[in-house]
Amino acid sequence: MVGRVGASASDGDGVGSALAAASARAPGGPAGAPGAGEGGRGPDWKQAAASTGNASTVVILYRTSSLREIIATSTKIGDPPGMRSHLIHARALPRGVALVVLLAVGACDPAPPPPVAEPPLVDALFDRARQGDAEALEWLLAAAEYGRVDVQYRMARMLLEGAGVSQDSTGLAWLVRAAEQGHPESLALLRSVAQEGDAEVRFRLARMYRRGDGVARGDSAAVEWLRAAAALGHAQARHDLGLLHLTGEGVAPSDSAAAEWFLAAAEAGHAGAQDQLGLLYLRGEGVAQSEAEALRWFRAAAQQGHARAQSHLGQAHATGWGVQPNPAEAVRWFRAAAEQGDVTAQYNLGYMYDLGLGTPRNLGESVHWIRAAAQRGYADAQYYLATEYMQSDPVSRYAWLFLAAEQGHDEAGQVRDDLRRRLTPDQVRRALEVSAELLAPLSAESRRRQ
Known part of the structure; x- marks a missing residue:
């Protein structure tokens, strides 16, 4: 005792x-x-x-x-x-x-x-x-x-060094969490490990500088650490360097440099880079335009479950660019992407159901998928929902048209203005209230993405 x-x-x-x-x-x-x-x-x-x-x-x-x-x-x-x-x-x-x-x-x-x-x-x-x-x-x-930063730091050292416990790579995660909170010893150790040649640590440092987590935000420092990680074969770092060259963030904008970095990451199996490279080939930006190459990279990414690449494959089979038109195959890829939440695929799948393309016509499925895209803020889906399925409900129709028009959809704005002249002031008021209710979850999702 x-x-x-x-x-x-x-x-x-x-x-x-x-x-x-x-x-x-x-x-x-x-x-x-x-x-x-x-x-x-x-x-x-x-x-x-x-x-x-x-x-x-x-x-x-x-x-x-x-x-x-x-x-x-x-x-x-x-x-x-x-x-x-x-x-x-x-x-x-x-x-x-x-x-x-x-x-x-x-x-x-x-x-x-x-x-x-x-x-x-x-x-x-x-x-x-x-x-x-x-x-x-x-x-x-x-x-x-x-959130005890001192415990995070000591935990990191214990796990990384295997001091009395099995050496565990999760120690790196604790070290990063402590460094992101501005813990000086953690940041110093993280830099030391990075300089010894750890690609993942270099990438984590780059991300910290891009976000300003625990360090002063700095594009040049972020690019420096990304390049250091990419030099060791880090696929995500190569992908991110490609994105930076597309936007010109911290580097000179260059489609050709972006294509080189995306290719390096894509060849390492990075699905996002494969999809980005496919887009560059489709548009002929930074590389010679080639639908065949675009499809090759879209397919590689789609087979890994990349939703946007699956949506791109659906569009290819629906419109016939690079392949023979195949509505059934388009529906298959649209569905795969839509079920992962890709709004473009949700809208296109609803459209295919509405017209009975590649699948039996099903208005219930059409409304389901187009509404899903509309509720995620997709302007074309909001306009389609209003004009095709809201004829008997002018208040809801006006609400969806209002949301689409606010995003710059020209046709929605014209139809909305015409409809407004036929509504009573009370109907317009109620429609705007419905618009606000529909907009609330969209605003919340936007904040989560930031």
Whole structure:
């Protein structure tokens, strides 16, 4: 037994309110704790501890069916005799104790951690983890998931170095998470690993500079690290360099340079790069125009499940560019892409159902897919839905026309203006209310994508 078993607030030790509350959340709570009077009720040690304002003591309350134990230890003046030894050498770290340790240091609480020094407790858990204690490692992972940047950094080093645990590549993920929060030691270690020739770390650093996560945002630094990763064969880095050359972000715009980077990534099997390369061949941008090459790369990406490439293949089979027209094959590819949420494919699949192309005519399926695209903000689908399926509902028709016109759909604007002259002011008001309701989820999705 460590500390003074049965110590309570009446002894004058006191704990901070956040730590007292943490103890109260422990399994079993403080009911019947030593010092309690009749019926398990005694002095309100939690309130008394909180009122002292003294954060020099952590109370760890652990309860089993046969034992209630309070271990008191200082976290402000250092590691008291016996506490560290107890946590390190106990045969097992009870889950209740571990939980309250983490609650006490703020690792499992949505509120900000209490302003107390907790290194001895964290140190003890790391000591246990290095000796192979799976439960100590589990709770440290919980603290890291909560956002404790210091724990993330130490967890990263332990896993990357295999210090007492199996060497694990997830250590890199923890190192990146800590660095993205501006943790200087994590950022320094990340740069060191990158300079030693780790392609993935170079790519992660590039992404941090592009987003400004934990570092000052800088296009030139991002491009430098992307090139360093690409030089080691990192396919995503090559793909991203291709995109940058298309947009001119941090580099001189160049379709030919974009095509070179997309080709390098595509040959390594990157589906997104294969789709992008197909588009360049289709348009003749940066490469000689070739429908055959475009189809080859679209097919390579589509066979990996890339939704936009599947949609492109559907369009090829529907219109006959590069292949013989095949409506049934078009429907197959449109469906594959539509089921993954590609709005162009959803609209085209609905159109095929409406006209009975490559599939039996089915108005129910047509409305389903065109509405799905319209609800995702696809202007052509919004216009089609309004003009083909809303003839008997002028309010809904006006609402969809309004949304399409707001996106610059010229025909929708003309039809909307003509319809408005035939609606009452109340109908227009209700239509605008419907438009606002339809627009709300679109705005939410747009914010999620940013």
